[in-house]
Structures are given as C-alpha cells and as structure tokens.
Amino acid sequence: MSTPTIEVSNVSKSFGGVVANKMVSMKVEPGKITGLIGPNGSGKTTLFNSIVGYHPIDEGSIKFQGKEISKLRVQQIARLGMLRTFQQTRIYSKMNCVENILISVPHRTATFSDMFRKYPAELTDKAEHLLEFVGLYQKRHLISGDLSFGQQKLLEFAMALMNEPTVLLLDEPTAGINPTLINGLIDRLKRANEEFGITLFVIEHNMRVIMNLAEHMYCLAHGEMLANGTPDEIQNDQRVIDAYLGAH
Amino acid sequence: MWDNIMVLAAAPVFNVQLILDGLFIGAIFALAGYGLALVWGVMNVKNLAQGELVIMGGYFAYVMTQLGLHPLLALIPAFAIMFGFGWLVYKIIISKVIERDLFTSLLATFGLALVIQQGLNLAFGPEVQTAQSGMEIRSIFGGNVTVADIRVLSLILCAILAGLVVLFMKHSRMGQAIRATSQDPRAARVMGIDTEKVYAFTFALNAAICGAAGVLISMIWVIQPFYGVPHSIRAFVVVTAAGLGNLPGVIIAALGLGVAEQYSGFVLGAEFQQATVVMLLIFVLMWRQFQMSKNRQVVQ
Amino acid sequence: MIKEKYLHAGLLVFGVLAPFLFPNYTVQISLLWIMILFALTWDTLGGQMGYNSLGNIVFFGVGMYISAIVQIGVVYDVALYTSPDGAALTGNFAPAQYYTGLALGILAAAVGCVILAVLFSQVFFGLRGPYFAIGTLGLALAAGELVGAWDYVGGGGGIALPVFPSDPKSQGIFFYYLCLVSALATYVFLRWLYNTRFGLAINAIRDDEEKAEAMGIHTKRHKTAAWCTSAFFLGISGALFGNMTGFIEPLEVAFPTITFGIFMVAMALLGGKGTLWGPILGAIVFHLIKEVTWTYLLGWQWIALGTLIIINVVYFQQGILGWARDKWPDLFGLTVDEAMSSGSEKRGSS
Ligand SMILES: Nc1ncnc2c1ncn2[C@@H]1O[C@H](COP(=O)(O)OP(=O)(O)OP(=O)(O)O)[C@@H](O)[C@H]1O
Ligand SMILES: [Mg+2]
Numbered sequence: 001m002s003t004p005t006i007e008v009s010n011v012s013k014s015f016g017g018v019v020a021n022k023m024v025s026m027k028v029e030p031g032k033i034t035g036l037i038g039p040n041g042s043g044k045t046t047l048f049n050s051i052v053g054y055h056p057i058d059e060g061s062i063k064f065q066g067k068e069i070s071k072l073r074v075q076q077i078a079r080l081g082m083l084r085t086f087q088q089t090r091i092y093s094k095m096n097c098v099e100n101i102l103i104s105v106p107h108r109t110a111t112f113s114d115m116f117r118k119y120p121a122e123l124t125d126k127a128e129h130l131l132e133f134v135g136l137y138q139k140r141h142l143i144s145g146d147l148s149f150g151q152q153k154l155l156e157f158a159m160a161l162m163n164e165p166t167v168l169l170l171d172e173p174t175a176g177i178n179p180t181l182i183n184g185l186i187d188r189l190k191r192a193n194e195e196f197g198i199t200l201f202v203i204e205h206n207m208r209v210i211m212n213l214a215e216h217m218y219c220l221a222h223g224e225m226l227a228n229g230t231p232d233e234i235q236n237d238q239r240v241i242d243a244y245l246g247a248h
Numbered sequence: 249m250w251d252n253i254m255v256l257a258a259a260p261v262f263n264v265q266l267i268l269d270g271l272f273i274g275a276i277f278a279l280a281g282y283g284l285a286l287v288w289g290v291m292n293v294k295n296l297a298q299g300e301l302v303i304m305g306g307y308f309a310y311v312m313t314q315l316g317l318h319p320l321l322a323l324i325p326a327f328a329i330m331f332g333f334g335w336l337v338y339k340i341i342i343s344k345v346i347e348r349d350l351f352t353s354l355l356a357t358f359g360l361a362l363v364i365q366q367g368l369n370l371a372f373g374p375e376v377q378t379a380q381s382g383m384e385i386r387s388i389f390g391g392n393v394t395v396a397d398i399r400v401l402s403l404i405l406c407a408i409l410a411g412l413v414v415l416f417m418k419h420s421r422m423g424q425a426i427r428a429t430s431q432d433p434r435a436a437r438v439m440g441i442d443t444e445k446v447y448a449f450t451f452a453l454n455a456a457i458c459g460a461a462g463v464l465i466s467m468i469w470v471i472q473p474f475y476g477v478p479h480s481i482r483a484f485v486v487v488t489a490a491g492l493g494n495l496p497g498v499i500i501a502a503l504g505l506g507v508a509e510q511y512s513g514f515v516l517g518a519e520f521q522q523a524t525v526v527m528l529l530i531f532v533l534m535w536r537q538f539q540m541s542k543n544r545q546v547v548q
Numbered sequence: 549m550i551k552e553k554y555l556h557a558g559l560l561v562f563g564v565l566a567p568f569l570f571p572n573y574t575v576q577i578s579l580l581w582i583m584i585l586f587a588l589t590w591d592t593l594g595g596q597m598g599y600n601s602l603g604n605i606v607f608f609g610v611g612m613y614i615s616a617i618v619q620i621g622v623v624y625d626v627a628l629y630t631s632p633d634g635a636a637l638t639g640n641f642a643p644a645q646y647y648t649g650l651a652l653g654i655l656a657a658a659v660g661c662v663i664l665a666v667l668f669s670q671v672f673f674g675l676r677g678p679y680f681a682i683g684t685l686g687l688a689l690a691a692g693e694l695v696g697a698w699d700y701v702g703g704g705g706g707i708a709l710p711v712f713p714s715d716p717k718s719q720g721i722f723f724y725y726l727c728l729v730s731a732l733a734t735y736v737f738l739r740w741l742y743n744t745r746f747g748l749a750i751n752a753i754r755d756d757e758e759k760a761e762a763m764g765i766h767t768k769r770h771k772t773a774a775w776c777t778s779a780f781f782l783g784i785s786g787a788l789f790g791n792m793t794g795f796i797e798p799l800e801v802a803f804p805t806i807t808f809g810i811f812m813v814a815m816a817l818l819g820g821k822g823t824l825w826g827p828i829l830g831a832i833v834f835h836l837i838k839e840v841t842w843t844y845l846l847g848w849q850w851i852a853l854g855t856l857i858i859i860n861v862v863y864f865q866q867g868i869l870g871w872a873r874d875k876w877p878d879l880f881g882l883t884v885d886e887a888m889s890s891g892s893e894k895r896g897s898s
Contacts, residue, residue: 052762074758074761074762075761075762075764075765075766075767078761078762078763078764079764083762083763083764084762086759086762090756090758090759090762091755091756091759092751092752092755092756092759092760093755093756094751094754094755094822095748095751095752095755099748099751102745102748103745103748103749103751103752103760103763103765104763106764107763107764107765107766108764110766112769114745115744115745115746115749115766115769115770115773116741116744116745116746117744117745118743118744118745119745159763163763163764294678294682296682296685341858341862344862344863345861345862348865349677350677350678351600351677351678351681352861352862352865354600354678354681354682355600355681355813355817355857355861356857356858356861356862358602358810358857359854359855359856359857359858359861360854360858361854362806362810362850362851362853362854362857363851363854363855363858365806365850366850366851366854367851369850370847370848370851477689477806481686481689484682517697519693519696519697519704520693520697522689522693523690523693523694523697526686526687526689526690526693527690529682529683529686530671530683530686530687530690533675533679533682533683533686534671534674536679537674537675537679
C-alpha cells in the first residue's frame with residue numbers, strides 16, 4: 001500500500017485538566033475522502049488543530065506523506081500542501097471575493113521577489129472560474145464580509161481550492177448551509193476530490209452528508225477513537241450509536 | 249557607571265536607601281497598576297491615560313498647599329472628584345469605544361491623555377512641582393540612610409486604600425457585580441446586572457484610585473503636566489508582568505519596578521531612569537511573547 | 549468618481565508651482581509634503597496591514613541622526629563637532645562638501661532605517677493588536693531617551709547641522725523640492741506596491757492573520773518588507789526635516805512622539821485608513837486646519853488637537869473616504885454583477 005497522506009499515531013492533547021484527545025491513531029489515504037464524526041466536544045476540531053500545527057501535542061506522532069510534522073508550525077505545514085478550513089468560517093472580510101481567492105494561490109514555491117509580482121490574467125480567470133464553481137460569480141466584486149454565512153463558507157472552500165492542496169481538512173463544511181444547497185455542496189466536494197485530485201478529510205455532523213461522501217470513517221467520543229470502518233459499518237456499530245444517543 | 253556599582257559594593261547601606269525608596273514609590277505604582285488591571289480585565293480597555301489620571305490627582309495636593317492647607321487633605325476630594333471625572337470620561341469616550349477593536353480604545357485614551365496633559369499645562373504651567381508635607385525626615389543607620397515620615401505614611405495609606413478596595417470588591421454588591429461582569433458580561437446581563445453601570449463605575453473607581461495615588465506621588469516625589477506618560481508605561485509594565493486578576497502579582501511587580509528604577513537611576517545616572525521604564529516595558533512584552541510562542545501561539 | 553489622473557495632474561502642478569505662488573508659505577507647504585509622507589507610510593502598516601504602530605516616528609528621528617552624523621562625518625570628527633569646541637564648525641562646509649554630505653546622509657538615513665526595521669521586525673511582530681501599539685510606543689519613547697543620553701551625538705543638547713551654503717530663501721526652495729520629490733516617490737511606490745501581490749497579502753494579514761498563516765502566506769516576510777518600506781521613506785523625511793530645521797535634538801525635533809508621532813495616525817484615520825488617497829486627503833485637511841487655526845487658538849491648540857483625535861476615533865473612525873464609500877458604494881465598484889458566469893460575460897462582451 002502507498003504511504004498514507006496523513007498518519008496520526010497515539011496523539012494526546014489536553015487543555016489544563018480537559019483531555020481533548022487521548023491516544024488517537026488514524027490514517028487518511030491518498031486520493032480518498034475520509035470522514036470524522038463524533039458528538040459535540042469529542043475532540044474533532046482539536047485533532048484538526050493538532051494535525052495542522054495549531055498547538056503542540058502532548059505526545060504521539062503526526063506524519064504527512066511519511067514526513068514527521070508534529071513539530072512544524074502552521075505556515076510550514078500549509079506550504080507542504082495540507083490546508084484546513086475553519087469551523088467558524090474565516091475569510092478576509094474587508095477584501096472582495098476575487099481578492100480573497102487571488103491571495104490564496106499556493107505559496108509553496110513563493111520566492112522573495114514573487115511578493116512584488118502582479119497576478120497574471122490566467123490567475124484572475126482561474127479565480128473567477130472557482131467563484132463560478134461555488135456559485136458566487138455574481139457577487140465577486142462585493143466585500144466578502146457582507147456575504148451571508150453560507151456564502152462565506154463557500155468562499156472559504158473556493159479559497160482552499162485555489163491553493164491546490166494535496167489534502168484539505170474541512171471542519172463542518174455544511175454547517176449553516178441551506179439544506180437545499182447541501183446536495184450541491186456534496187457534489188462540489190466530490191468533484192474537488194475527483195477532478196482536482198484533492199484528498200479530503202471532513203468533519204461532519206450531518207450523517208446523511210458524510211455517509212454519502214466518505215469512503216472511510218472514524219468516530220471520536222470523549223477524545224478517544226471509538227471506531228472506524230466504511231460508512232455502513234459505522235452506521236451499524238452499536239458503540240457509535242450509543243455514543244451519539246448516550247448521555248455524554 | 250562602574251564607579252557607582254563600586255560605591256554600592258563598598259557601602260552596602262546605600263542599597264538599603266535605594267531599596268527603601270524603591271518600595272515607597274513602587275507601592276504607589278501598584279495602585280495605578282491595579283486600576284489599569286481592573287479596567288482592562290472588566291471591560292477590556294487599555295487605558296493610555298492612566299498616568300495622566302495620576303498626575304491630575306497630584307495637582308489636587310499641589311492646590312491644597314497653595315491654599316495653605318496640608319496636602320494630605322487632598323486625598324478625599326481627589327478621590328471623589330476624580331471618581332466623577334472618571335464617570336464623565338466613561339460616558340463621553342469609553343462607552344463609545346468599548347465594543348470596538350482594541351486600537352480604537354487605545355487611541356481614544358491617548359487623545360484623552362493629550363487633552364489632560366495640555367489642560368494641566370494651561371492651568372498650572374510646565375514647572376515641576378511637589379506638594380510639601382512639612383513632615384520630618386529621619387536618619388537611620390548612623391545618618392547614612394534617610395527616611396521621610398511622609399514616605400512611611402504614604403506606604404501605610406497605600407496599604408489601607410488597597411485593602412479597602414479589595415474589601416469593596418469582595419463584599420459590596422457593586423464589587424460582586426464588577427467581578428461577575430469581568431468573568432462573563434453576557435451572563436451578568438442575563439442575571440439582571442446593569443453592565444453599563446458596572447463599566448462606568450469601574451472606570452470611575454480606577455480614576456479615583458489613580459487620583460489618590462497622584463496625591464501620594466506629589467508628596468513623596470514630583471509632578472509635572474507631562475510626567476503622565478511614564479506613569480502609564482509603568483502601569484502597563486506592572487500589568488503585563490503580573491497578568492490580569494492577580495493582585496499579589498501586581499504588588500510584587502510594582503515594588504520590583506520601583507526598586508529597579510532607583511537602581512538604574514543611581515547606577516546609570518538619572519537620565520536613564522525613564523529609559524529604564526520603557527526598556528522594561530519592551531522587555532516584559534518580549535518575555536510574554538516568548539512564553540506564548542512556546543505554545544506555538546502569539547500574544548493576542 | 550473623479551478621475552485619478554486629474555488628481556495627479558492637480559497635485560503635481562500645485563507641487564511644482566507652490567513656492568512661486570505662495571512664496572511666504574514655502575516652509576509650511578514643505579511640511580505638508582512631509583505630513584503626506586507620514587500619513588502614507590503609517591497607513592502601510594496601520595491601514596493596509598492592520599499593525600497600528602504608535603512608534604513609526606522612531607525612523608524619522610533615526611534617519612535625522614544618521615544623516616547628521618554622515619554629513620558631519622564626511623568632513624569632521626563627529627565627537628569633536630558635537631563637543632563644546634565644535635560650535636564654530638557648523639558654518640565651515642564648502643558647497644561641494646555640503647552637497648556630497650547631504651546626498652550620502654540621505655542615502656545612509658534610508659538604508660540605515662531599513663536595516664533597523666529588519667531588526668525591529670524580528671522582535672516586534674511577535675506582538676499583536678494593542679501590544680504592538682504599546683510596544684512601538686515604548687520603542688519611540690526609549691529612542692528619544694537613549695539618544696538624549698548619548699554624548700557622541702550631542703546628547704540632550706542636540707546638534708547644529710552644517711549650514712546651507714547659500715541664502716535661507718534658496719535653502720527653503722531647495723528643501724521644498726526635496727520634500728515634494730520624496731512625498732511623490734512615496735506615493736508612486738506605494739501605489740505600485742499595493743497593486744502587486746504584496747498589497748493583497750498585507751490586506752489579508754490585516755483581515756485575519758491566523759487565516760493567512762493557515763493558508764501558508766509568508767506573513768513574517770511581508771510584515772518585515774512593509775515596515776522596511778515605511779522606514780525607508782521615513783528615514784529620508786527625517787534627514788530632510790533635520791536639515792530644514794538646522795538644529796536637531798532628541799525629544800522635540802527628532803522623536804516627537806506625542807506630536808508628529810500621533811499626527812501620522814490622526815491624519816491617516818481622518819482621511820480613511822486602508823486606502824491610498826485617504827491618508828493624503830487626511831494629511832491635507834489636517835495640516836490646513838492646523839496651520840490656519842493654530843495661531844487663533846491662543847494656547848488651546850493642543851487641547852483642540854487632542855479633542856480632534858478623540859472625536860475622530862470615537863465618532864468618525866471610517867474617515868472621510870470610508871464615509872464616502874459607505875454612502876456611495878457604486879463609485880467604489882462594490883456592485884453585484886448581473887452576468888451569471890464568467891462564460892456568459894465573455895459572450896456578452898464579444
Ligand atoms: N483552546 C482550548 N482551551 C481549552 N479547552 C479546549 C480548547 N479547545 C478545545 N477545548 C476543549 O476540548 C474539548 C474538545 O473540543 P473540540 O472543539 O475539539 O470538540 P469538537 O469535537 O470539535 O466539538 P464540536 O462538534 O462541537 O465542534 C472540549 O471539551 C473543549 O472544551
Ligand atoms: Mg469542532
């Protein structure tokens with residue numbers, strides 16, 4: 001088998017007394033869509049943060065394409081080609097949508113003098129196509145902070161695509177999106193995976209979405225990895241059902 | 249500089265003098281520092297006019313002496329009037345910037361600092377003043393160390409004032425409301441606390457504490473319309489070093505700062521005393537940043 | 549929207565002709581150009597990048613001193629010059645010596661400030677938000693105190709700079725044009741800069757630095773370069789101002805933190821921070837108000853100024869241009885595009 005894109009082994013992380021992740025191990029295979037579920041407060045976002053270098057982990061190892069990254073910082077990890085979106089959507093709120101996309105070009109190979117280049121017409125075109133891809137083309141000259149929450153989520157997704165990451169970590173991509181648009185979003189996520197070849201690792205509360213999307217799933221509960229398997233296996237796993245229904 | 253260090257080594261009593269003077273002054277820094285921490289913690293406003301409030305208080309004592317009265321008598325009116333002034337400032341300025349980004353409140357209070365400085369300059373002129381208390385100066389250690397009675401008295405008054413404020417915060421209704429608001433303003437509002445009033449009171453209390461501190465400063469040290477800036481910087485040094493809601497930390501940091509200033513003034517020369525305060529500020533900020541960066545985080 | 553080219557032409561014509569149209573106000577108008585430079589360079593960090601510095605004045609003062617040392621140093625021993633015996637030397641500069649010294653001095657000021665900015669960046673950009681503002685304020689205050697205690701550069705007593713080798717009127721005009729050129733150069737450079745990737749990157753840092761980091765933007769590099777840009781032009785302005793005044797000392801002339809230092813901020817805010825024209829507009833309005841009302845305020849000027857800053861910050865923070873943008877968004881291109889997709893737009897336009 002090929003090296004996993006992300007390999008987390010025995011990672012623990014606590015905040016003061018709260019143990020958010022306890023000996024968590026998991027893998028994200030290249031080219032696939034992997035899902036992560038778990039009740040509120042089970043440590044999903046914490047795991048994301050640990051992977052992308054937001055905070056130091058207490059113990060364990062995190063590898064990206066076989067390379068240890070648990071000591072690297074956010075920017076270095078992002079430049080390796082691992083990107084995340086935020087649960088509380090984050091965009092550059094005083095810039096317009098096109099600018100938001102343009103500034104998200106990959107910075108992996110950016111040299112010092114690249115800072116002072118202009119954007120070639122191809123990039124502007126590409127930015128507009130991506131905005132069209134997420135359905136924001138008409139609003140492209142508006143200040144992004146004035147968009148609705150759902151539209152900002154779509155914009156953030158388009159920004160991530162512009163960055164051409166190897167793997168994209170999405171924290172609840174459908175939260176706050178109008179149910180009628182969710183199917184469209186699922187479709188776009190799948191296209192991003194198939195057409196652009198981006199490996200996806202998705203946190204999602206909406207079971208219908210994640211069942212539809214993921215090929216392999218993990219379930220966290222109380223900071224521990226409870227189960228993993230195909231969507232069907234997870235769906236029928238008694239422990240997972242208990243975790244969701246049980247009083248936590 | 250080297251000579252001065254040798255003096256300290258040869259005659260250790262000089263150290264006693266420096267440390268005592270540092271503690272007397274530092275105790276007053278603790279008051280202004282506590283006020284800043286209060287306002288910072290409760291309403292997240294970083295008040296750059298803190299030093300100006302102190303200097304303003306100092307002029308109450310100066311006016312008392314001009315009237316032929318004892319400067320200590322200024323303590324009550326300074327406290328009361330500065331309380332009112334603080335309330336007014338809150339209503340006119342602070343309440344408008346409290347919800348905005350932090351730079352706004354910083355800059356607004358900086359503007360306020362300019363206005364107060366210049367107002368004092370117009371009213372009292374740019375001369376350096378001190379409020380003569382006419383109290384005795386005693387010599388100890390065979391005349392090598394002098395202690396002015398007023399300094400001892402000022403230290404005692406500092407302690408009393410701080411004690412009163414702590415008691416007030418613990419036991420009065422308003423004090424409890426202030427603490428509740430600082431922990432979670434929204435929850436406090438839900439519980440029926442009028443946070444607007446709490447904020448106004450907090451800022452006013454801070455101004456009053458600063459006013460009292462100023463009265464003491466003017467008696468044991470000097471005041472001048474433009475001497476507020478270093479006091480503001482001192483308050484920031486103290487709070488940054490101690491952190492919010494940490495009264496013992498504030499006291500230790502303030503006393504340490506007072507002593508450090510005395511030493512640098514003696515060893516490096518008086519012209520470095522101010523520079524020391526500012527360098528300490530930068531140093532404390534850097535140190536905090538270093539602490540945070542260990543957690544891959546930055547000073548927010 | 550007024551076409552920018554008319555603004556450019558208007559400013560240029562005014563700039564070139566001003567010393568002849570208003571010969572009695574050459575100094576004030578020179579100062580106006582310096583103010584424009586101040587506001588523009590402050591805005592690079594404060595408005596465009598969201599790092600509100602209260603200590604940019606430090607580069608002004610350092611540039612002034614570097615230039616002075618170089619100008620003196622090309623001819624005399626600086627320590628001798630600044631000693632009490634050196635007082636007679638100020639007029640002893642031949643024109644060739646003077647102009648060489650000045651050219652080298654300005655260059656050294658600019659380069660020296662850039663180097664300093666690189667060093668400061670290492671330290672100060674770890675501080676965010678209000679901590680950056682307070683830290684840089686401390687920096688400016690410390691600089692004034694330290695230079696005041698450094699006898700080699702004249703200490704608190706200051707230095708008299710080499711005397712201009714001609715009459716005061718030509719001196720005024722000579723420095724007027726240098727101020728004009730440096731302000732225009734600042735404008736042209738920043739205008740170009742904001743149109744490159746750099747402009748978007750520092751805007752991104754302003755809007756959400758954590759997001760910018762998470763997207764892999766080289767934030768440190770951009771922040772350092774932005775401060776260097778400010779420092780470069782501020783260093784030049786300091787060198788020029790020192791020579792216009794003829795006498796420099798640390799607290800009032802070189803590191804005037806609570807006057808020039810805060811004017812920078814006030815002007816950029818007044819005009820509208822984060823825009824290219826806002827700081828220019830702010831500087832012009834501010835300087836005009838200040839110069840016109842100053843003498844009538846009878847000692848209340850500074851109070852009026854502090855009040856103006858408070859009102860500006862508390863009640864009118866978006867500034868003149870920000871207000872205009874809220875009022876007439878269409879003029880600023882904030883519109884919904886009717887075309888459904890990039891494809892349909894192309895079809896429509898062909
Ligand atoms: N920075 C932090 N400081 C202290 N505790 C934290 C921090 N971040 C997370 N926690 C705690 O860690 C636990 C896990 O939080 P996390 O955000 O990872 O949950 P989650 O699975 O993403 O939940 P949700 O589905 O609600 O987003 C929670 O108890 C939370 O309170
Ligand atoms: Mg979460």
